[in-house]
Amino acid sequence: MNPIVRAVDVVKTFGEVKALDGVTLEFEPGIIYGLLGPNGAGKTTLIRVLTTLLKPDSGEAWVAGVDAVHHAAEARTHLGLAGQFAAVDDYQTGRENVVMVARLYDLGAREAARRADEVLEAIHLTDAADRPVRTYSGGMRRRLDLAASMVGRPEVLFLDEPTTGIDPRSRIDIWDLIRDLVAGGTTILLTTQYLDEADQLAARIGVIDQGRLIGEGTPEELKDRLGGAFLEMAIDEADRPRGMEILGALEGEEPVFEPATKRISVPAQRGSGTLVQAVRRLDEAGVTFEDVTLRKPTLDDVFLSLTGRAAEEETAAAGADGGGRRRGRRSR
Amino acid sequence: MTTTGRSSSRVGLAHAAKDTWVITRRNLLRNVRLPQLLIFATVQPVMFLLLFNYVFGGAIGTSIPAAAGGKYLNWLVPGLLIQVAAFGAGQTALGLTEDLSKGVIERFRSLPMARSAVLAGRTLSDLVRNGFVITLMMAVGYLIGFRWQTSFVGLVAGMLVAMVFAYALSWVMAAIGLAVKNPEAAQSAVFLPVFPMVFASSVFVPVETMPSWLAAFAENQPITVTVNALRGLMLGGDALPPGDSVAGTVLLSLAWSAGILAVFAPLAVRMYRRAVS
Numbered sequence: 001m002n003p004i005v006r007a008v009d010v011v012k013t014f015g016e017v018k019a020l021d022g023v024t025l026e027f028e029p030g031i032i033y034g035l036l037g038p039n040g041a042g043k044t045t046l047i048r049v050l051t052t053l054l055k056p057d058s059g060e061a062w063v064a065g066v067d068a069v070h071h072a073a074e075a076r077t078h079l080g081l082a083g084q085f086a087a088v089d090d091y092q093t094g095r096e097n098v099v100m101v102a103r104l105y106d107l108g109a110r111e112a113a114r115r116a117d118e119v120l121e122a123i124h125l126t127d128a129a130d131r132p133v134r135t136y137s138g139g140m141r142r143r144l145d146l147a148a149s150m151v152g153r154p155e156v157l158f159l160d161e162p163t164t165g166i167d168p169r170s171r172i173d174i175w176d177l178i179r180d181l182v183a184g185g186t187t188i189l190l191t192t193q194y195l196d197e198a199d200q201l202a203a204r205i206g207v208i209d210q211g212r213l214i215g216e217g218t219p220e221e222l223k224d225r226l227g228g229a230f231l232e233m234a235i236d237e238a239d240r241p242r243g244m245e246i247l248g249a250l251e252g253e254e255p256v257f258e259p260a261t262k263r264i265s266v267p268a269q270r271g272s273g274t275l276v277q278a279v280r281r282l283d284e285a286g287v288t289f290e291d292v293t294l295r296k297p298t299l300d301d302v303f304l305s306l307t308g309r310a311a312e313e314e315t316a317a318a319g320a321d322g323g324g325r326r327r328g329r330r331s332r
Numbered sequence: 333m334t335t336t337g338r339s340s341s342r343v344g345l346a347h348a349a350k351d352t353w354v355i356t357r358r359n360l361l362r363n364v365r366l367p368q369l370l371i372f373a374t375v376q377p378v379m380f381l382l383l384f385n386y387v388f389g390g391a392i393g394t395s396i397p398a399a400a401g402g403k404y405l406n407w408l409v410p411g412l413l414i415q416v417a418a419f420g421a422g423q424t425a426l427g428l429t430e431d432l433s434k435g436v437i438e439r440f441r442s443l444p445m446a447r448s449a450v451l452a453g454r455t456l457s458d459l460v461r462n463g464f465v466i467t468l469m470m471a472v473g474y475l476i477g478f479r480w481q482t483s484f485v486g487l488v489a490g491m492l493v494a495m496v497f498a499y500a501l502s503w504v505m506a507a508i509g510l511a512v513k514n515p516e517a518a519q520s521a522v523f524l525p526v527f528p529m530v531f532a533s534s535v536f537v538p539v540e541t542m543p544s545w546l547a548a549f550a551e552n553q554p555i556t557v558t559v560n561a562l563r564g565l566m567l568g569g570d571a572l573p574p575g576d577s578v579a580g581t582v583l584l585s586l587a588w589s590a591g592i593l594a595v596f597a598p599l600a601v602r603m604y605r606r607a608v609s
């Protein structure tokens with residue numbers, strides 16, 4: 001099957017910053033493709049190139065078989081975009097916002113109103129539809145923005161961090177909505193900083209860092225690389241070298257010390273089995289440790305496994321600021 | 333990008349007109365939903381009208397041409413209409429920068445809509461708004477004693493000339509807004525050119541009373557030309573500097589508006605295309 005989205009060796013620089021450094025990716029219609037990467041990785045820039053907002057310095061961008069660089073106007077008839085920050089009018093009602101976008105997709109007045117009702121219903125905003133958006137919560141605005149992006153029934157929907165800054169329950173609502181859309185035949189490219197989100201939704205995941213695609217695969221493939229879980233704990237400075245040695249011997253995986261949080265983490269293939277063994281051995285050696293947890297792999301771990309270094313930004317800082325500058329590397 | 337846009341069958345003229353209407357409507361809705369915007373936009377010029385008339389009227393009254401019928405107010409109102417038009421045009425920059433900073437423009441640019449519609453809709457809605465404020469000024473002026481000395485047709489023609497000029501200035505402000513990009517900066521950026529242009533003109537006082545170097549500038553700049561055109565249309569030829577004709581001044585003002593449009597509309601459109609990349 002022909003790819004519905006295709007980027008070929010896309011390069012985009014802003015002054016000194018190489019936002020995209022030769023990204024090539026493609027995927028087939030009818031799936032959710034998750035683009036995973038830390039702050040400043042180039043996710044938004046790639047979306048802006050694919051949605052015709054930005055001309056790349058070089059490379060090709062194709063959407064629904066249309067050259068998005070040279071035939072932007074035509075490409076726009078096939079795509080929908082919900083940007084990283086909700087772009088809705090405060091003084092219009094939710095319904096008016098969506099109808100306006102529908103009209104700009106060239107739907108007739110009646111059809112626009114009908115479609116607006118449909119998407120507002122789907123996104124659970126019917127009750128609030130006739131209130132001015134200025135009375136909406138952040139999550140509602142975000143949902144309204146999603147409603148607007150899909151009202152024109154685009155074949156390909158680009159969602160830039162659709163759940164950043166959304167409470168856990170609304171997040172699940174949005175996930176459901178995204179799944180419904182795909183079941184209805186829409187193809188979706190979404191960006192996220194959360195591995196679990198990509199894992200939950202995407203049929204395929206591309207990992208992007210410093211403007212390069214550094215890994216690609218199904219969630220299973222990525223997780224297989226990572227093994228199951230990670231063991232994390234704090235060890236007093238005096239005992240730390242000995243503790244690290246013991247942890248390293250468990251499964252032959254190098255433990256990582258995180259200076260910022262003063263925690264040590266190490267892959268734990270056998271989950272709680274590894275945990276029990278670690279605790280026993282540390283105890284026998286008389287190493288003082290505390291706060292032991294078994295956790296799922298995070299974006300950081302993916303990075304570690306793909307690049308041999310940590311992600312450059314805390315994923316926890318997600319959404320705090322949009323395209324912020326990069327902070328210094330985390331040491332390991 | 334736009335060449336392919338135009339040649340694509342979807343993006344015809346009718347399509348562009350419909351998109352422009354959708355955007356115009358959306359912008360106008362803001363004035364209705366946030367009436368305080370419109371109220372402040374009207375209170376300020378009305379305050380100017382009252383202040384200038386009652387504070388300076390007595391002192392300035394003696395030096396104005398006889399065509400004003402002996403009343404400073406008659407002289408002042410046509411001038412203030414242009415001042416209102418100039419200040420009101422600043423709203424174009426503010427509205428655009430607000431849309432830019434909220435990401436609304438980015439959304440518009442991702443939609444299969446006519447590229448021209450955002451700027452056309454913005455300037456058109458500001459024209460409607462300016463028309464409203466100008467009409468209101470006229471009404472307040474009439475209430476406190478303004479009387480046109482020619483005909484009602486002259487009055488309406490004067491208001492139309494004012495609106496054409498306001499529309500042209502909107503495009504200047506659009507370019508300024510697109511250059512500074514953020515709403516706070518736009519606030520001050522629009523007043524920078526407008527203040528000296530308005531005060532170094534015949535809006536408040538006849539330019540002959542200014543020092544000669546300033547008068548030379550004031551006489552020939554578009555605000556003075558347009559104010560004079562309005563005075564000619566509303567008060568008669570005697571209100572103009574000696575040797576100027578009403579028709580000539582009106583044509584000169586319209587030529588200024590056309591010239592400003594010819595320079596700034598394409599400039600703003602080009603800046604718009606680049607604004608978000």
Ligand SMILES: Nc1ncnc2c1ncn2[C@@H]1O[C@H](COP(=O)(O)OP(=O)(O)OP(=O)(O)O)[C@@H](O)[C@H]1O
Binds near residue numbers: 018019038041045
């Ligand atoms: N308009 C711009 N001007 C200058 N630099 C830019 C611009 N847009 C992006 N950049 C830079 O390009 C790099 C990639 O930015 P981009 O917004 O694509 O990252 P992102 O992956 O979306 O990050 P985030 O998770 O923070 O949204 C960053 O270093 C950013 O500072």
Ligand SMILES: [Mg+2]
Binds near residue numbers: 044045160322323
């Ligand atoms: Mg981003």
